Amino acid sequence: MKKTTVVIVTEVIILCILIICFIFGKVPDNKESVKTSEANLNISDMKGTIPRVALTFDDGPSTKYTEKLLKGLKKRGVKATFFLTGERISYSEKIVKRMKKDGHVIGNHTYTHIDLAKTGYNEAKKEIEDTNNAIKEITGEKPKFLRPPYGDWNEKLLEETDMSIVLWSVDPEDWKDRNADVVAKRVIKSTRPGDIILLHDIFGTSVDAALKIVDELQSKGYQFVTVDQIEDSNLIKKQVVE
Ligand SMILES: [Zn+2]
Incomplete structure (x- = not known):
């Protein structure tokens, strides 16, 4: 008799718990499935648009490494933005031609990698113009974008040029740590x-x-675009030409 009473009491308690769970919708299985589906959400599903990101490369071209990069980007269908120094362009014509042919955006990074804020106005202006001319001679187009070395520029100089200044938001300090895995991570x-x-x-x-970054971020749903396709960014200081 005593055993039967215990069984009945236990059944009543279980029934009460189930009723409470049903009323408050707190069935553990249900909660778990919501959590899992959130974790599986692709980043592109969250806003209904494809997230964009821009890869930019400074200080080149390099006769040693840039062609390997161009080949890797082409294989992955990625367009990037290259900020070239004028002095390197003179012996990298073939590489610059390929950049243009592959649909990358080519920008200006001054002729000898000077700090525009610390260089005299005339010299700084010449550095920018000479680099623009060197690029235009090969591509037939004057660059629209300027990446100032060290992120420094002279406001007066910017006011007088019709170029847009392009800054950056992710800097892995790849010049300091020469390790592809560390930089990619x-x-x-x-x-x-x-x-x-x-x-x-x-x-x-x-x-x-760069190629590891592309593979990983593409698998997360990112689309790689050139800097002119990064909209509403405070990283691009646009000159309004009237
Ligand atoms: Zn630089």
Whole structure:
């Protein structure tokens, strides 16, 4: 008799718990399935648009590494933005031609990598113009974008040029740590939609890192675009030409 009473009491308690769970919708299985489906959500599903990110390469071209990068980007269907120094363009004509042919955006990074804020106005202006001319001679187009070395520029100079200044939001310091895995991990961890990633194609490790970054972020749903396709970004200081 005593055993039967215990069984009945236990059944009543279980029934009460089930009724409470049903009323408050707190069935553990249900909660778990919501959690799982959230975790499986692709980043592109969250806003209904494809998240965009821009890869930028400074200080090149490199006769040693840039062609490998161009080949890797083409294979992956990626367009990037290259900020070239004028002095390197003179012996990299073939590479610059290929950049243009592959649909990449070519920008200006001054002729000898000067700090525009610390250089005299006339000299700074000449550095920008000479680089624009060197690029135009090969591509037939004057660059629209300027990446100032060290992120420094002179406001007066900017006012007088019709170029847009392009800064960056993800800097893995690839010049300091020459390790492709370390650089790729840093970028993958901190990249968000709308970011502009800074790398240097004069290092073999940065080229390897760039391709790892593309593979990983493409698998997360990111689309790689050139800087002119990064909209509403405070990283691009646009000149309004009237
Ligand atoms: Zn630079």
